[in-house]
Amino acid sequence: MKKGFDKKNTVSTSSIQVPVEIFGTELSPAEALVKYLKDYEHLTYSEIGKLLNRDQRGIWGAYDRATKKQTSSFQVHPSELLIPIEIFQDRDYPILEKLVVYLKDNQKLSVKQICEMLDKSKSTIWTVYKRARRKGNEE
Structure with missing residues (x-):
């Protein structure tokens, strides 16, 4: 199988x-x-x-x-x-948003750790996280 x-x-x-x-x-x-x-x-x-x-x-x-x-x-x-x-099945969120929220909320990683893992800037990760959280509160 x-x-x-x-x-x-x-x-x-x-x-x-x-x-x-x-x-x-x-x-x-x-x-x-x-x-x-x-x-x-x-x-x-x-x-x-x-x-x-x-x-x-x-x-x-x-x-x-x-x-x-x-x-x-x-x-x-x-x-x-x-x-x-x-975690990527919800079409209301882009893949990066779902990934960042999962790493921050479920894995309890800091923004700095996520930045290093994903090779993205701190401002990018923080913006993505805040946008996803805001979407979650609106629903």
Whole structure:
């Protein structure tokens, strides 16, 4: 049985976790996530779309942009911090917002630690976090 799928061959989110290091590259968070799922989890565009609750055409576009920006594969090493794939299923939030909120609220990391992991500036991380929190309070 293919990893990440249940007996009915439908996408199962419980077994897929993504190393946080993939988000610290020159790729956008969406591009990095799709490239990882396609190259390392060997999922199809349709499967990735179902997993992330997004259209497979957008998934194809993200993968196409990712392969143009980064022709080589990720150097994936065993990671101390794995991100559960299901946090990215809510389409009301961009992938970076969901990632930052997860790292700050669930993993209790500081803004400085998140900046270093994701190779982003402190102002970017802080802005993304505040925007996501504000969206959460409006709902």
